[in-house]
Amino acid sequence: MLSTVAPAWTAPIIDYHALAPEMVLAGGIVLIVLLDLFVSDAKKWILTPITSFIVLGSFLPVLTLALNDGGVRSLFDGRYMVDDFSLVMKGLFLLSGYVVILLTADHLREGDYYQGEYWFLLLTSLLGMIMMASSRDLISIFVSLELLSIPAYMMAAWRKRDLRSNEAGIKYYLLGVFASALMLYGMSLLYGISGSTKLVDISKYLGTDLTSVRALAVFFIIVGFAFKVSAVPFHTWAPDTYQGAPTPVTAFLSVASKAAGFVALVTVIFVGFPGSHDVWQPAFWILSALTMTIGNVLALKQTNIVRMLAYSSIAQGGFILMPLAVAGIDGVANSALRAIVTYLLVYAATNLGVFAVVMVVARKTRSGEISSYGGLFSYAPGVATLMTMFMASLAGIPPFGGWFGKFAAFQSLVSAGTTWAYALAIIGGLNSAVAFGYYGKILREMWMKPVPDGDTTPLTVYSSLSVALVITSVATLVLGTFPGIALHFGDIAGLAGAFGK
């Protein structure tokens, strides 16, 4: 019945504490734009520390929210949630963002790039990410996704006069937009059949009864996010984009942006489609197996370090997808969620560290070839040891963080106990052995090969980069030896509203 009198509009009660991280970032973005206009070129460097303060300033309320045991904060009619899951992910995004700023600081100054815009874009993308962590509604998910993606397209093409960078940006943009379109189509189907954009409502409507339209909608949305997390066969943009983009941007894309994709995927699957696991479980099984296998095999033959890392990051994505292949089975959902969050934490620390080393080494060798790492251990034992640690962590060798990510993923698979789950676990196990083929290649270069050209001038490590190295290496080591800490963050009571709870 349509009522003739519209209900009186009442302003929603806004929990400003819950929104503080977003508000700090938004204010910071405005501040950066204004400062960029009014600060003279000679003083542009000041934007760097200001940006990092903004990010840390936004991290502060995340901390206070985490410490304040107020339970789940639901905003805007349950379309925006601040729960443990979102807080952990927000922390991850902001700290990754902070490390990316450290990585960028000297890179930008040396390349004489336009600073203000860069910081503006980085902060905007971060804002999209932290909004994504809280979004529980198709519209806010889509807005967050675009907010985090569009600045990233531009950042990938940041080196204007470099063809590769242009290619990186264009490829990323075209495929990204294509993926968004697919996803939007899926969302429109969902809205059309359920009449709501709120994930919880959609889940009630979808139930377990699958008509072909419903299956199609779920499928399109998964494909859209599969692009975002560069799952095979939707990965083709990643190697070119990663290789062409400036290295700090690559670090940002391969860690934060990827994590954001997973956050969105997890939210949509857990809150929106818990009942449709007959569609998404097999889809994720195939995606995961393909992604880690093909990512690994292609990584084996790479000679460029960043390209190799691109394929490595694809393969790691396959491991992160593993738990989703069983998440719909009774009692597995929580361990799957925990595994994904844990893996993302460990992966972020390690991969950012890898990129920090790549930048340190590239400054000296001016080369992206893996062979340029030859003999690194003989003239830069410290950096080589850190790189060894990061590579070992990515390969999943204890006692460095990575093993625990893999352990958690395997654990959630095995807890499902089905034949398919075991099969995927064994595929994952074989893949983690194969992966050493290329991680070991770098170790071999650093430890066992001679220095190319005999050039053993020591590396210069800028202070900001060394801070980044310290943060990431300590995190990698601590997460590996006391994984309880990672789990402390990963041990979230579950996603608010997930599986109808």
Next chain:
Amino acid sequence: MEVLSDHNWVLTVGTFLPLVGVLIMLFIPKADEALSKAVAIGTAAATLAVGVFTLAQFNYDKAGEMQFVANAEWISVIKSSYYIGLDGISLPLYFLSMVITLLVMIYSWNHVPSPGNAKAFYILMLVLQTGMAGTFIARDLVLFFVFFELVLLPMYFMIGVWGGENRQYASLKFFLYTMFGSALMLVAFLALFFTTGAESFSIPYLIENGGEIAKNTQIWIFAGMFVGFAVKVPMFPFHTWLPDAHTQAPTQGSVILAAILLKLGTYGFVRIAIPILPDAALEWAPWIGLLAVIGIIYGALGCLAQTDMKRLIAFSSVAHMGYVMLGISTLTSFGMNAAMFGMVAHGLITGMLFFVAGSVKERYHTLEIKRLSGMLVQMPKLGWILGFCAMASLGLPGLAGFWGEFPAILSAYQPAEGLNVTVFRVYMVVAAIGTVLAAGYLLWLYQRTAFGEPTAEFAAGHGHDEDIHDVNKFEWIAWTPLLIAIVVFGVYPQLMFKVLDPAVGVTLKAFGG
């Protein structure tokens, strides 16, 4: 479990002390090699001192029980804890790892292999030591896994950086084989965890509840562990990494590999796979026995075909580990005791053989058997030591090797209840033939290298006199303890059997002792 001693810090200190040494060494400049070596050796000596203290405090009347138990929270969310303890099975291996590390470090004082960098070399040995000792005391599967894997990277670098010509290939092969095995092992551990009710990763808990798992499931879980441990042992047909790794590794790497690392695999069988999954063990035992005897014969034939002394010793390891696995596969207290003894004896003897091979290589710059001759003439002491070790290795009564080999063969006469007696008796005969072959290849090796006159190229006055000298001071210090131990355990094996036996009895409880 009753705590027998208040000294539950002993194991933690003994295991992690080497890492403290590593931390200190990080601050020593690379150029100051002597200081690096001194600190490392000091650390290893201090670790061994803790080991001796452990040995002294160990309650030998209760060798079957876990002692020095510590159980602290570690990763509580996945129900894994820092749970360590030591019983009669772990004690000899735990202590052996400390002894070997110290001796290898002393040996390295003037033997740091090319390309040098003593600091890194010693740091890797210390890390290895932590991994090895930790594996032998872990009472929690996740903890075990972490320690088990911890030894991988240091050994990879040791072979790959300080090894011979073909070191990169050998190190990668070693790594990939082990990694592949441990991935399956990890899945098996997890499966074990969930099939026992997802309660705990602690080994005693799993032993208590593992028997309840359906037999079919047990067989699969055992298969996963089998691959992980068998690669490490290594058992035929997973052994192919070993000859390459041994041949290419520097002497120190070979010694540690032979003396301790291979034992991580057999230890895994004894400590984890068999007691937790008794039904599966019964099903698997004939197959393990089969692979073991194939390994014995195959290793021996491999030895006969070798032209390189180090490669020959490597193949002899395959054969010797075959005896160990044969003993284990009988699932009897008799066989298991022999296997445990064999592990230690093999560690001492083959470790010594690799030491000698390293010293021969250093002097002649080759290990090609046909170029070596008349060692007894040129270096009588080294020649005699080689002879002694060859005798010990072929199982001469009165030396340690005998007590690992002979009872292992004998144990196959009467395997545990439920196993096919005929099959095992066939194994017994085949294994006995293996000892003949062992005598063959070892004596032949000794005859060719030590007897006769030196070959023309190494004869006196041909420019090699500088290099060819008899056993030096550091070698004496490093070798004497091993040589003494080989004799002592050979003459008085009871010394070790009385420690092993009660613990073996506990392990085999599921098989009626």
